[in-house]
Amino acid sequence: MKKREARSWKIIVPASTANLGAGFDSLGLALDLFLTVEAEESESWQVTPLTPELEAFPSDETHFIVEVAKGVAEGYGKRIKPCHLYVCSDIPLTRGLGSSAAAVVAGIELADVSCGLNLTTHEKLELAAKYEGHPDNVGASLYGGLVVSCQTEKGVKLLPLVQMPxxxxxxxxxxxxxxxxxxxxxxxxxxxxxxxxxxxxxxxxxxxxxxxxxxxxxxxxxxxxxxxxxxxxxxxxxxxxxxxxxxxxxxxxxxxxxxxxxxxxxxxxxxxxxxxxxxxxxxxxxxxxxxINTTGSQVEILERHQMKARPSSL
CATH class of the missing domain: 3.30.70.890 (GHMP kinase, C-terminal domain)
Structure with a gap:
């Protein structure tokens, strides 16, 4: 049997600012700084940082993005195929600009596209809010624009307002x-x-x-x-x-x-x-x-020749 060619994807997730003053854990606004992950199916998990600040994170399956992707897949009864991830980011870490939320969204997007989960944006939001603890940053990164959200015991409600001049x-x-x-x-x-x-x-x-x-x-x-x-x-x-x-x-x-x-x-x-x-x-x-970023997270299927263009393509 002919071996299936490895699949590849590019995931782009925007940064976010949350609260906007009085909208504590509720308001989020997507910004044009980005976490970019190129994922190529592989025999084992490997993470290669293309941004110096990301070199402090694990390079194996204990990397946070991988843990999220595996956890989401398992939650749907799937086993995600290992990937080699090439990760770069211009979102400052631990500065209140949604770097961890972007990583959560990237992991969910990877599980979704790899396992064919076909999740809606709201389903991704529900998952992301469980990882992040509140929906403001992850909501903005998923939907783009300004989001107004709340999280109760009955789930997450969110309204996106994309156009914000x-x-x-x-x-x-x-x-x-x-x-x-x-x-x-x-x-x-x-x-x-x-x-x-x-x-x-x-x-x-x-x-x-x-x-x-x-x-x-x-x-x-x-x-x-x-x-x-x-x-x-x-x-x-x-x-x-x-x-x-x-x-x-x-x-x-x-x-x-x-x-x-x-x-x-x-x-x-x-x-x-x-x-x-x-x-x-x-x-x-x-x-x-x-x-203001108005697109939210994006996933693109890559051809083999596009992956070979790394890292200059990032």
């Missing part, structure tokens, strides 16, 4: 901030009245985005009661970034996810000016202008 200038410190550390500063409980106020602020924030009332959106970001008042204390540069960004056109400023990146939101076409001002004011930090 804004840009995001991110101020990324050199130092890491682990999500666990950022979570530990949050209170275990809030009063009923405080939770009512926090929920109302979040509701108005979503409505402001829907109406494209950017000034109101910025005000609601600043009035968050869920996490920013506690996490800002871990970031001595936050107030300075907020002051400069607001002075030079940002309608809103918020922690990106759990931090330490600060996301500055600006209307389209105004991002370049804000970028230059923040670069001049914070030369020790990595300042980037990002646009």
């Amino acid at each position: 804004i840009e995001v200038v991110t101020v990324i410190p050199k130092s890491e901030l682990k999500t666990s550390d950022s979570r530990n500063v949050l209170p275990e409980k809030v009063t009923f009245q405080e939770s009512v106020t926090a929920g109302a602020v979040s509701n108005v924030l979503v409505a402001a985005f829907l109406m494209q009332d950017w000034e109101l959106a910025g005000k609601m970001m600043k009035q968050d009661r869920y996490h920013q008042p506690y996490r800002k204390k871990l970031l001595p540069h936050y107030d300075a970034v907020e002051e400069v960004a607001s002075r030079f056109g940002a309608f809103g400023v918020a922690l990106s996810g759990a931090g330490p990146t600060i996301a500055c939101f600006v209307e389209q076409e105004a991002g370049e000016w804000l970028l230059r001002q923040l670069q001049q004011s914070f030369p020790a930090m990595d300042v980037r202008k990002l646009t």
Whole structure:
């Protein structure tokens, strides 16, 4: 019997910023930084990093993307064929830009295409939220654009808002901030009245985005009661970034996810000016202008000659 030719795929997953101030564990926005995985069926699992920052991760089947792919396949009664993965990423690690969420989505996409699961995007979301713990980052990476989501004991609900005419200038410190550390500063409980106020602020924030009332959106970001008042204390540069960004056109400023990146939101076409001002004011930090990704995660079937073009094709 003729041996079947090894199959190959290219998986591209966008970065994301979550919370957007008052939308704690609910709002996510996809950004144009990407995790790219080229997978080629092989005799055993092997992971080759094409980005220096990824060299710290395992190169065998204990790699997180592989563990997710195997776990998803097993959940559907399938056994995924081992692959050689070539992984590159321009998403900064442990900076609050959804690097772990992108890895989760990549693993799910690999299991789906390799095992022929034919999962819907919502089914992928349900799986991703179980791995990540909340749907905001993974939802944005899967759907693209702005997502509004909630997770209850009955599952995940999400609405995508793909068209969002804004840009995001991110101020990324050199130092890491682990999500666990950022979570530990949050209170275990809030009063009923405080939770009512926090929920109302979040509701108005979503409505402001829907109406494209950017000034109101910025005000609601600043009035968050869920996490920013506690996490800002871990970031001595936050107030300075907020002051400069607001002075030079940002309608809103918020922690990106759990931090330490600060996301500055600006209307389209105004991002370049804000970028230059923040670069001049914070030369020790990595300042980037990002646009909104509207496609979400993508999977492409590769031919043999395309795989041979590595790594320059990445």
